[in-house]
Amino acid sequence: MALIVQKYGGTSVGSPERIKNVAKRVARWKAKGHDVVVVVSAMSGETNRLIALAKEIQAQPDPREMDVMVSTGEQVTIALLSMALLEIGVSARSYTGGQVRILTDNAYTKARILSIDEHNMRADLKAGRVVVVAGFQGVDDAGNITTLGRGGSDTTGVALAAALKADECQIYTDVDGVYTTDPRIVPEARRLKTVTFEEMLEMASLGSKVLQIRSVEFAGKYKVRLRVLSSFEEEGEGTLITFEEDKDMEKAVISGIAFNRDEAKITVLGVPDRPGIAYQILGPIGDANIDVDMIVQNVGHDGLTDFSFTVHRNDYQKALNVLKPVLEHTKARGIQSGDKIAKVSVVGVGMRSHAGIASTMFRTLAEEGINIEMISTSEIKVSVVIDEKYTELAVRVLHKAFGLDQAA
Amino acid sequence: MALIVQKYGGTSVGSPERIKNVAKRVARWKAKGHDVVVVVSAMSGETNRLIALAKEIQAQPDPREMDVMVSTGEQVTIALLSMALLEIGVSARSYTGGQVRILTDNAYTKARILSIDEHNMRADLKAGRVVVVAGFQGVDDAGNITTLGRGGSDTTGVALAAALKADECQIYTDVDGVYTTDPRIVPEARRLKTVTFEEMLEMASLGSKVLQIRSVEFAGKYKVRLRVLSSFEEEGEGTLITFEEDKDMEKAVISGIAFNRDEAKITVLGVPDRPGIAYQILGPIGDANIDVDMIVQNVGHDGLTDFSFTVHRNDYQKALNVLKPVLEHTKARGIQSGDKIAKVSVVGVGMRSHAGIASTMFRTLAEEGINIEMISTSEIKVSVVIDEKYTELAVRVLHKAFGLDQAA
Numbered sequence: 001m002a003l004i005v006q007k008y009g010g011t012s013v014g015s016p017e018r019i020k021n022v023a024k025r026v027a028r029w030k031a032k033g034h035d036v037v038v039v040v041s042a043m044s045g046e047t048n049r050l051i052a053l054a055k056e057i058q059a060q061p062d063p064r065e066m067d068v069m070v071s072t073g074e075q076v077t078i079a080l081l082s083m084a085l086l087e088i089g090v091s092a093r094s095y096t097g098g099q100v101r102i103l104t105d106n107a108y109t110k111a112r113i114l115s116i117d118e119h120n121m122r123a124d125l126k127a128g129r130v131v132v133v134a135g136f137q138g139v140d141d142a143g144n145i146t147t148l149g150r151g152g153s154d155t156t157g158v159a160l161a162a163a164l165k166a167d168e169c170q171i172y173t174d175v176d177g178v179y180t181t182d183p184r185i186v187p188e189a190r191r192l193k194t195v196t197f198e199e200m201l202e203m204a205s206l207g208s209k210v211l212q213i214r215s216v217e218f219a220g221k222y223k224v225r226l227r228v229l230s231s232f233e234e235e236g237e238g239t240l241i242t243f244e245e246d247k248d249m250e251k252a253v254i255s256g257i258a259f260n261r262d263e264a265k266i267t268v269l270g271v272p273d274r275p276g277i278a279y280q281i282l283g284p285i286g287d288a289n290i291d292v293d294m295i296v297q298n299v300g301h302d303g304l305t306d307f308s309f310t311v312h313r314n315d316y317q318k319a320l321n322v323l324k325p326v327l328e329h330t331k332a333r334g335i336q337s338g339d340k341i342a343k344v345s346v347v348g349v350g351m352r353s354h355a356g357i358a359s360t361m362f363r364t365l366a367e368e369g370i371n372i373e374m375i376s377t378s379e380i381k382v383s384v385v386i387d388e389k390y391t392e393l394a395v396r397v398l399h400k401a402f403g404l405d406q407a408a
Numbered sequence: 409m410a411l412i413v414q415k416y417g418g419t420s421v422g423s424p425e426r427i428k429n430v431a432k433r434v435a436r437w438k439a440k441g442h443d444v445v446v447v448v449s450a451m452s453g454e455t456n457r458l459i460a461l462a463k464e465i466q467a468q469p470d471p472r473e474m475d476v477m478v479s480t481g482e483q484v485t486i487a488l489l490s491m492a493l494l495e496i497g498v499s500a501r502s503y504t505g506g507q508v509r510i511l512t513d514n515a516y517t518k519a520r521i522l523s524i525d526e527h528n529m530r531a532d533l534k535a536g537r538v539v540v541v542a543g544f545q546g547v548d549d550a551g552n553i554t555t556l557g558r559g560g561s562d563t564t565g566v567a568l569a570a571a572l573k574a575d576e577c578q579i580y581t582d583v584d585g586v587y588t589t590d591p592r593i594v595p596e597a598r599r600l601k602t603v604t605f606e607e608m609l610e611m612a613s614l615g616s617k618v619l620q621i622r623s624v625e626f627a628g629k630y631k632v633r634l635r636v637l638s639s640f641e642e643e644g645e646g647t648l649i650t651f652e653e654d655k656d657m658e659k660a661v662i663s664g665i666a667f668n669r670d671e672a673k674i675t676v677l678g679v680p681d682r683p684g685i686a687y688q689i690l691g692p693i694g695d696a697n698i699d700v701d702m703i704v705q706n707v708g709h710d711g712l713t714d715f716s717f718t719v720h721r722n723d724y725q726k727a728l729n730v731l732k733p734v735l736e737h738t739k740a741r742g743i744q745s746g747d748k749i750a751k752v753s754v755v756g757v758g759m760r761s762h763a764g765i766a767s768t769m770f771r772t773l774a775e776e777g778i779n780i781e782m783i784s785t786s787e788i789k790v791s792v793v794i795d796e797k798y799t800e801l802a803v804r805v806l807h808k809a810f811g812l813d814q815a816a
Contacts, residue, residue: 016464050484056424058491065494068502069487072480076458079477083466086473094476098506099551143507 002167003035003125007135007157010044011174012231013077016084022172022231023084026130030090035125037164039135039157040081042073063108067137067147071097074134074153082132092130095120097137097145102156104138104146111138111146113155116163133160154215162222169219169226170238171211176230177239178203180404181257185392188405192255197243199255202347202381216241253350253357254402257395258381260343263293264316265374265385267308268323270333273300280330281307281323288322290315294343294376294383304333308374310385313339341373342391345383346398358382364401370394410575411443411533415543415565418452419582420639421485424492430580430639431492434538438498445529445539445572447565448489450481471516475545475555479505482542482561490540500538503529505545505553510564512546512554519546519554521563524571541568562623570630577627577634578646579619584638585647586611588812589665593800596813600663605651607663610755610789624649661758661765662810665803666789668751671701672724673782673793675716676731678741681708688738689715689731696730698723702751702784702791712741716782718793721747749781750799753791754806766790772809778802 006026013019022038029036050070054061061069078094085092100121104111121131135153138146148155154171161169177191178200195203197220201213211228219226220243229238271277278297285292296308311319316339323335351357361382365372370393374385386394399405414434421427430446437444458478462469469477486502493500508529512519529539543561546554556563562579569577584599586608591597603611605628609621619636627634628651637646679685686705693700704716719727724747731743759765769790773780778801782793794802807813 016461019465053424053484053488054491057427057488058495062491062494065487065490065502068490068504069484072483075480075483076461076477079473080461080465082473082476083462083470086470087466094473096476096553099553145504145507 001033001035003037003164004029005037005039005157005161005164005166005169006172007039007153007170008041008172008231009153009174010041010047012172013040013081014044016080018231019077019080020084020087022081023088023090025172025231026085027088027090030130037121037125037131037133037160037166038081039133039153039160040074040077041135041153042070043077046073046076064144067108067111067145071134071137071145071147074136078132078134085130085132090130091128092132093124094132094134096134097156098139098143100133100160102138102159104140104148106140106142106144106146108144108146110149111140113138113148113159116159118163121160121164152212152214154212155218158215158218158222158224158226161224161226162218167225169224171215171226171228172231173228174230174232175228176233176236177228178241179256181395181399182259185395186257186399186405189399190404192239193237194240194242195255196349197241198380199347199349200241202345202378203256203258219243253354254346254348254404255350256347256404257398257402258345258347259391259395260345261388261391262313263310263341263343263385264313264319264337264339265294265308265310265341266316266319266323266335266337267306268327268330268332269306269336270304271307271330273303273305277305277330278307281326282309284322284326285309285311285319288318290319290322294374294385296374296376310341310343310374340388341385342388342394343383343385344391344394344398345381346402347381349380351382352379360401361398364397365394368393368397409441409443411445411572412437413445413447413565413569413572413574413577414580415447415561415578416449416580416639417561417582418449418455420580421448421489422452424488426639427485427488427492428495430489431496431498433580433639434493435496435498438538443533445533445541445568445574446489447541447543447561447568448482448485449543449561450478451485454481454484472552475516475519475553479542479545479553479555482544486540486542493538493540498538499536500540501532502540502542504542505564506547506551508541508568510546510567512548512556514548514550514552514554516552516554518557519548521546521556521567524567526571529568529572560620560622562620563626566623566626566630566632566634569632569634570626575633577632579623579634579636580639581636582638582640583636584641584644585636586649587664589803589807590667593803594665594807594813597807598812600647601645602648602650603663604757605649606788607755607757608649610753610786611664611666619649627651661762662754662756662812663758664755664812665806665810666753666755667799667803668753669796669799670721671718671749671751671793672721672727672745672747673702673716673718673749674724674727674731674743674745675714676735676738676740677714677744678712679715679738681711681713685713685738686715689734690717692730692734693717693719693727696726698727698730702782702793704782704784718749718751718782748796749793750796750802751791751793752799752802752806753789754810755789757788759790760787768809769806772805773802776801776805 082092082094101117135156183189226241294310490502509525543564587597634649702718
C-alpha cells in the first residue's frame with residue numbers, strides 16, 4: 001500500500017464527463033489499497049473566463065481581489081470531483097488551499113508556498129477518505145487568499161507529495177509522458193521511460209511544456225518521485241522523473257531534442273571589451289523586467305567585442321527601445337537583431353561523460369546547410385540558435401543523428 | 409457620520425456594468441462621510457448555473473460539497489465589486505464568509521449563523537476602507553464552508569448590521585420598497601414609507617416577496633433598522649421597516665393587501681369531533697415533510713366536523729396520498745380538495761384597535777359575487793381563501809375599499 005498524490009489539469013477535468021472519468025481512475029487506485037490525495041485545476045476555460053470578467057471592471061485588476069476571484073475555479077472542481085467520487089461509493093472530502101492550510105507568502109498572483117499543514121489530510125486518509133485539494137491556491141498568514149501563478153497546480157501536487165512524504169506524485173496531463181522530441185514534428189519520437197530531473201528541467205525550459213518548471217525544481221529539492229501520465233489512457237506507465245543518474249542502467253547519451261520558437265536575438269556590435277560592459281548592457285534590460293535567456297560573448301579583437309543575448313519575442317521591441325540610450329553610452333557600433341529565430345537543443349545527462357556530442361550536432365546541421373548563429377552549452381545540453389524556417393528540419397535530422405528513433 | 413450596511417442582490421450585481429453602478433452608489437455614501445459595509449449575492453443566474461453543473465455529477469448533490477461549490481458565486485462578486493471600488497478610487501477589501509469569520513452551525517445548505525467576528529471589519533473601516541462581504545455563506549467551527557440557504561444574503565446583511573451595531577441595514581433590490589399591493593395588479597398601489605416588522609412578516613409570508621422572512625425575523629430580534637430600496641434608482645427613500653407602532657404618527661389602519669397563488673386546500677369531511685383528531689390528520693402530513701399554512705376547523709354537529717388546511721401546490725398530490733390511510737383510520741366521510749385557489753389577506757397593525765375590518769372585507773368581496781371558502785385571522789391580518797380566478801378582482805376591490813389608493 002502506497003500513498004499517491006495525483007494531479008489532474010484543466011483539460012482532464014474540463015467537463016462533468018471527464019470529471020467522472022477522473023473519479024473512476026482514482027477509485028481504481030483506491031481499490032488497489034492505496035491512499036490517494038488528488039489535486040485539481042480549474043475546468044479548462046474557467047480561469048480565462050474569470051480573468052476576462054475581472055478585466056471588464058479593471059484593466060489592471062487588483063492582485064489581491066484577482067486571487068479571491070480566480071481561486072473559485074479550483075474550488076468548483078474540488079466540489080465536483082468529490083461529488084463524483086461519492087456518487088460511485090468512494091468516500092471523499094474536498095479542501096480549498098486555505099482549508100488544508102497551504103501557507104504562502106503574500107505575493108498575490110505569484111505566491112510561494114511556505115508550509116503545508118498535513119494534519120487534516122492525514123486524519124481523512126486514516127478514515128479511508130480520498131482527499132481532494134484545490135491546486136494553485138493558498139492563504140497568507142493573515143488569511144488572505146493567494147494563488148501560485150498559472151500552472152501552479154503542478155507545484156501544489158509536488159508540494160503536497162513532499163509534505164506527506166508520498167511514494168509518488170503523478171501528474172496527469174493530455175500527453176502520456178516525456179518524448180524524445182515533439183511527435184508532431186518527428187513521428188518516430190519515442191516516450192522516455194525515465195528522464196532525469198536535470199534533463200526534464202532543460203526540456204521544460206527549452207519548450208517541451210509538459211510540466212511547470214517550478215514544480216520540477218520543487219520535486220528535485222524535496223526528492224519527490226514524479227511521474228507524468230496521460231489522463232486519457234486507461235493504462236500506461238508514463239515517464240518517471242528521476243533525481244540521480246541510474247548507474248545500473250545502460251543510459252542513452254542523449255535523451256531528447258528540445259526546441260523553442262518564442263525568442264528573439266539581439267547583438268550589440270563593437271562594444272569596448274572591458275570589465276562591466278555586460279552589466280552596462282543587461283542592467284537596463286533587467287530593470288525593465290525583461291528576462292534574458294541565452295547570453296553569448298566571444299573573445300574580442302582590437303579592444304572591441306560583440307555581445308549577444310536572447311529575450312522572449314513579446315519583449316523584443318521593448319528591449320530594443322531600452323537599448324537605444326545604452327548604445328550611445330557604451331559607444332557601441334550598432335545593433336543587429338531578429339525575431340525569426342529558433343533555439344534547438346540536444347539534451348542528455350549522458351553527454352557529461354561523452355565527447356563529440358557538440359561536433360555531431362554541428363556536422364549534422366552543416367550537412368543540411370543550416371547556419372548556426374549562436375551557441376551555448378551547459379553540462380547536459382548544447383543549444384544553438386538558427387533561422388526559424390529550419391526548425392523542423394533541424395529537429396528531424398538531429399533526432400535521427402543521435403539514434404533517438406530506435407527503441408531504447 | 410453613520411455606519412451603514414448595504415446589501416445588493418443578484419440582479420443588482422448581474423453584470424460588470426451593474427457592479428460598476430453599485431460601486432458608484434457606495435462611493436456616494438462614502439463621500440457623505442459614512443462607513444459602509446456591503447454584502448453581495450452571486451451574479452444573477454450564477455447559482456443556478458453551479459447547481460445545474462453539480463446535478464450533472466450527482467442527482468442529489470452531497471450537501472457539504474454543494475456548499476463548497478455554490479459559495480464561489482458570491483466570492484466572484486466580492487472580488488469584482490472590490491475591483492470596481494478601487495477603480496474609482498475608493499479603498500476597499502473583500503471578505504468571504506470564512507474570512508470575516510461568520511460562524512454557523514454545520515447544517516449544510518441551510519446553516520444558521522452563530523456568531524460574527526467583527527474584529528477585521530472594524531480595523532478596515534477604521535482605516536477608511538469599504539468592507540465587501542460575501543452574502544449567504546459562513547464556516548462551521550471545523551472550518552467547513554456552509555451556506556445559509558437561498559436568499560440568505562439578506563440574512564447576512566442583517567446579521568452583520570446587528571454585530572456591528574450599524575445605524576441602518578439597507579436592502580437594495582429591484583423594487584423601490586414595500587407597496588400596498590402588487591402594482592402590476594393595482595396601478596394605484598402606493599409605496600409605504602414605513603411598515604412595521606410584523607406587517608412585513610405577514611406581507612412576506614403572504615407572497616409579497618421583497619425580503620427573506622428569516623432576515624426580517626433576525627432584524628426584529630436584534631432591533632436592526634431595516635430599509636428596502638431600489639438599486640436602479642439614483643435617489644429614493646424606499647420603505648423603512650419599524651419595530652414598534654409609532655404612536656406619534658397617524659397610522660393607517662390597513663397597510664396592504666397581500667395575495668398568494670401557491671397553495672392548495674384540502675378538507676377532510678365528517679371526521680369525529682374528538683380530542684386528537686387534528687393530530688391524527690396533520691401528524692402524517694408533518695412526518696412527510698409537508699408544510700401546512702392555514703388550518704381551519706369549525707364547531708361540529710352531531711359529533712362530526714370538517715377539518716381544512718392548505719399546503720404548497722407542489723406538495724398537493726403528496727398530501728392527498730399521505731391522507732389515504734388516514735381517511736380509513738379516522739373513519740372520515742371523504743376528502744374535498746382543490747389547487748385552483750388563492751389566499752388574499754388584508755394586513756395592518758392598525759386593525760388591532762379597529763373593529764369592522766373583517767366585515768368590510770367580507771362585504772366588499774360579497775358585492776363582487778366572490779365566494780369565501782376559508783377564513784383565518786390573526787392580530788394583524790385577515791386572510792380568506794377564494795377561487796383563483798378572482799384573485800386580481802379581489803385585490804383591486806379590497807385595495808380601493810380600504811382607501812389604500814389615496815395618498816397617506
